[in-house]
Amino acid sequence: MDRNSNAYTFIFAIVLVVVVAAVLAFAATNLKPLQENNVRNEKMHNILTTLNLMSDMSEMETTFNKYIKQQISLKADGTIDESVNAFTLNLKKEIKKPIEEQRFPLYIAEKDGKKFYIVPLFGAGLWDSIWGYIALEEDKNTIIGAVFDHKAETPGLGAEINQKWFGDMFIGKQILKDASLGFTAEGNFVSVTVVKGGTPDENLHGVDGISGGTITCDAVSKMVQERISNYLPYFQNN
């Protein structure tokens, strides 16, 4: 057959594409369980990191189950929805729903006899999504650990939010202006803001921003504020 005829070109292209598609589909299907397991492990790893717990990837599941005592899904009014599995909740999808249909996953951990509350975060960064986990102490006010990650923030600038030093700045900060007033009092929930140009260490509600990464930092502030605000009714009642 003439190698330069249109018919040959078409047939060659079709056969090639079908073969390639078959190979890729086969590989993707076979590797999927392993990849999903990796994503699961990473999620557990991130949650445990907020409590400063390290674990081997191979023992992640055991460590996670040892410390995380409860995984609950909350409704907007702070009551628990038993029908939803907190771990598999996809925040990206939840955020788009109307507020009364959203479910908020909360992880309750116990370490050295103390209770900790871990709130998953999700929001929009400068280029793509950012997410993270923030762990609160038993008073549900003081932050004990935070990790952040991102999909596509600017390397060297906004992308630095996934570094340990950035998350560590949140340790010891508080989300309430006055803890004695409770969680739902008007204006009492001030969250923790990333401040452009820096802020003194004594500021309990702010951390230093990253030079050149202001938009990402603002997105972090907004994400922390928005996500935690959904948990206030639950925190008030429990």
Place this chain on the structure above:
Amino acid sequence: MSNKEGLFSKKNLQLLKDPLDDNNPISIQVLGICSALAITVKLEPAIVMSVSVLFVLVASNVIVSLLRNMIPNRIRIIVQLVIVAALVILVDQVLKAYSYEVSKQLSVFVGLIITNCIIMGRLEAFALANGPWKAFLDGIGNSIGYAVILIIVAFIRELLGSGKLYGVQIVPQSFYDMGYQNNGLMLLAPMALIVVGVLIWAQRSRNRKLIEK
């Protein structure tokens, strides 16, 4: 066949050796620079990247060489791209399954192997005109030539930039106590360019053949 030559004849070995020095894809042909800058901050991703490129280049070279008498001339570039892209996606999927941390570090650069000029260059210039065994050797030679530069650059950058090698602390704490500091500039992309430049300089002054008149 009268002109049958041995598997490792002098000519064939030349295919392996040439890209290591006289015709190195990075330092002489200046191809594949983009990835050389991006993933050489640490040794580990540089090595994984080298292995990935080795796999993609060798496999695509052999496949294209096997198909070279069947590929319609008018769509040969697209055919090459499809083959390379398929292999790259395979590498990406395998990394995600078996080496998740590294695949996160390499992120987009695995996908960008598709646009690595070395690969398309070798397919166009070599695999389309030569048999599979020669294409195989050519692929090995060129990807090792690429890997050598990548690993040297990553070695220098990780050692001077973070005081580590392959993630292991090399510079002892006592050095830091005496006032030694890691060179932060080494971690930034421009230093990769400068290191590559210095390598080219060293190579050219050593190898007289390369000096242009």
